[in-house]
Amino acid sequence: MKAIEFQNVSKGFGPEGPNREEVLKDINLSVEEGEFVAIIGYSGSGKSTLINLIAGLQKPDVGSVLFRGQPVRDCDPERGLVFQNYSLLPWLTVYGNVALAVNSVCKELSPKERDERIRHYIEMVNLSPAIDKRPAELSGGMRQRVSVARALATDPKILLLDEPLSALDALTRGVLQNEIAQIWERERKTVLLITNSVDEGLLLADRVIPLTLGPGATLGPEFVVDLPRPRRRADMNHNPEYIRMRTEITAYLSDLRGDAGAQDDDKLIPFPNLQPLDPSERSAHVFSWVR
Amino acid sequence: MLNRIIHTLEKIGFGWLTPVIRLCAGQAPKEQLPLIAKGILVPILSVVLFCLVWAAAAPKVQTNIGTVPGPGEVFSQAGQLWEDHKEHRERRAQHAERQAELQVRFEERFPDREWTPRPFTGSPSYMDQIVVSLKTVFAGFLIASFVAIPIGILCGMSSTVYAGLNPIIQILKPVSPLAWLPIVMILVAALYNPANPMFERAFLSSAIVVALCSLWPTLINTAIGVSSVDKDHLNVAKVLKLGPATRIWKIILPSSLPYIFTGLRLSLGVGWMVLIAAEMLAQNPGLGKFIWDMYQSSSSSTLAYIMVAVITIGIIGFALDRLMLTLQNLVSFEEKPG
Structure with a gap:
């Protein structure tokens, strides 16, 4: 039985007619249990829609999305989702954010077991010293770690990572990539990673599958990554197989775009222009006029 | 530090x-x-x-009860009110002492009968009236909050509920307290007839009018706050499959608390303004009644007394606003570092 299956899935937004925007078209994908698959694509190509479909936040218009053979009808904590912009609750501490997930999902555990579990996962992402801090006091990398801990703490069957690292600076990104790789080695969960970085896909995944440009994006030919694990970034830079695959995927992606100058690697890695949402500005607005 | x-x-x-x-x-x-x-x-x-x-x-400026008082006169009248208050306290203490003495003697003479003390009959002092006003406004404010916050949450969570309630809210919102008061007084007189009333009817009418006029800002702000909860946070609730109670307690309420408190602050301000008018007409023994009584007595110091009341009302209103601002600042979470 496959962990995740997409069968001829299409998804669009808006009413029928010329203004309707088809985001995904004829998506066929199957992910084995325990596999780490990376979907790579440009920003705006519908990557988040893809992951929302398997998470259950959105429903397909055509086709079916299956989780372990069963159609996905609703959200469920057994499919743990790590959000692109962390989505931590700003009024809760690190502990509180993870506890919210554990308390609502692991109802069968005693309070003591829950507490141990919460602390265990915070320790796993190396945040024990910041356990009583609120998200506002944490850096972007630390916030994303909390988000990962929150998703893992409910012991999901699969882990969905929606561009988890794209809002981080390059150095923090590297550190967190290593952490995700280590956690995966240990837990061996099925992971679906959405990313916009070829390197990230190659470092972490068993298969890298590109998503073509929208509208009506579909999956391109898959690239099987046979590199031995653990893949250390420093070694990879000299690994001929790695370099070959990177060039190949990059060339495929830039062909999609029809770009000339496909030789310059640095230019081809599309860095997203993403900022974490900052709803605190909203409260600043409200109070400025009453004060 | x-x-x-x-x-x-x-x-x-x-x-x-x-x-x-x-x-x-x-x-x-x-x-x-x-x-x-x-x-x-x-x-x-x-x-x-x-x-x-x-x-x-x-x-x-000449009026038929003398010239308009300047700040000096008003100040000295304020001092006068304070002196009256102290004297009033003394008389009250004397009355209590006397009652205690009488009780001892009564119980010596009639050990088998029960003693009923005679209540103090002096009119309330200015400070007592301030206290009555504060009690009334907070009673009204509490009623308003208990009604407005749950309805506001419902309106914010369901656009259907909001669509249904919106016309009622929009029509009742601009109604003046003076229009509500007769209705409320008649209803209170008809419906509130217990043998041992816990509240005066005038107090109840004033508090209800305060509630009716001050619940709107809280209701509307709560609805806005709840409906503008960050979509990502709601997605977290969905992914974790939080039940409705947990969703409201852990996500929706904390997220909209800053809005709710802004609404409460506006409500208390409206309530304090409405209170004075309500007390005047309902004869609730607070600051509104004080002003009305002074107006009726029309002595040479009437204007000065009323001006003292005006300044008192202003200062208390300001203090209440500061209190709510402090609460509002305490509950608003900071999302930005630093």
Whole structure:
């Protein structure tokens, strides 16, 4: 039985007619249990829609999305989702954010077991010293770690990572990539990673599958990554197989775009222009006029 | 330490004291002086100027009960009210003492009969009236909050509920307290007839009118706050499959608390304004009744007494607003670092 299956899935937004925007078209994908698959694509190509479909936040218009053979009808904590912009609750501490997930999902555990579990996962992402801090006091990398801990703490069957690292600076990104790789080695969960970085896909995944440009994006030919694990970034830079695959995927992606100058690697890695949402500005607005 | 004091002061609305504290601590004294001048000296000067203009203009206006009082007279009347209050206290204490003595003698003579003390019959002092007003406004404010917050949450969570309630809200919102009062008084008289009333009817009518007029800002702000909860946070609730109760308690309420408190603050302000009118007509023994009684007595000091009441109402209103601002600052979470 496959962990995740997409069968001829299409998804669009808006009413029928010329203004309707088809985001995904004829998506066929199957992910084995325990596999780490990376979907790579440009920003705006519908990557988040893809992951929302398997998470259950959105429903397909055509086709079916299956989780372990069963159609996905609703959200469920057994499919743990790590959000692109962390989505931590700003009024809760690190502990509180993870506890919210554990308390609502692991109802069968005693309070003591829950507490141990919460602390265990915070320790796993190396945040024990910041356990009583609120998200506002944490850096972007630390916030994303909390988000990962929150998703893992409910012991999901699969882990969905929606561009988890794209809002981080390059150095923090590297550190967190290593952490995700280590956690995966240990837990061996099925992971679906959405990313916009070829390197990230190659470092972490068993298969890298590109998503073509929208509208009506579909999956391109898959690239099987046979590199031995653990893949250390420093070694990879000299690994001929790695370099070959990177060039190949990059060339495929830039062909999609029809770009000339496909030789310059640095230019081809599309860095997203993403900022974490900052709803605190909203409260600043409200109070400025009453004060 | 210093920064914490300053931070606390700013949170409770005493930000204007910051330069004084910095000056005392010897932090950049040259920069603090202009700030002190602007934050403290200018407001004091403008109040003094206001009093001077008032003092100069007031004696020129003749009314049928004498000239309009200047600030000096008003001030001395305020002192008079304070003296009256102290005397009132004394009389009350004497009355209580006398009652206690009588009780002892009564019980000696009739050990088998029960003693009923005679209540104090003096009219309430100005301070008592202030206390009654505060009690009434908070009673009304509490009723308003208990009604408005749940309805606001419902409106914010369901656009259907909002669509249904919106016309009622929009039509009832602009109604004046003076229009509500007769209805409320008749209804209270008809429906509230217990043998041992816990509340005076006038108190109840005033509080209900305050509630009717002050619940709207809280209701609307709660609805806005709940409907504008961050979509990502709601997605977290969905992914974790939180039940409705947990969703409201852990996600929706904390997220909309800043909005709710803004609404509560506006509500208390409206309630305090409405209260005076309600008390005047319902004869609830608070500041509104004080003003009305003074107006009816029309002696030479009437205007001065009423002006004392006006200033009192203003100061208490300001204090209530500061109180709510402090609460509002305490519950608003900061999402940005620092």
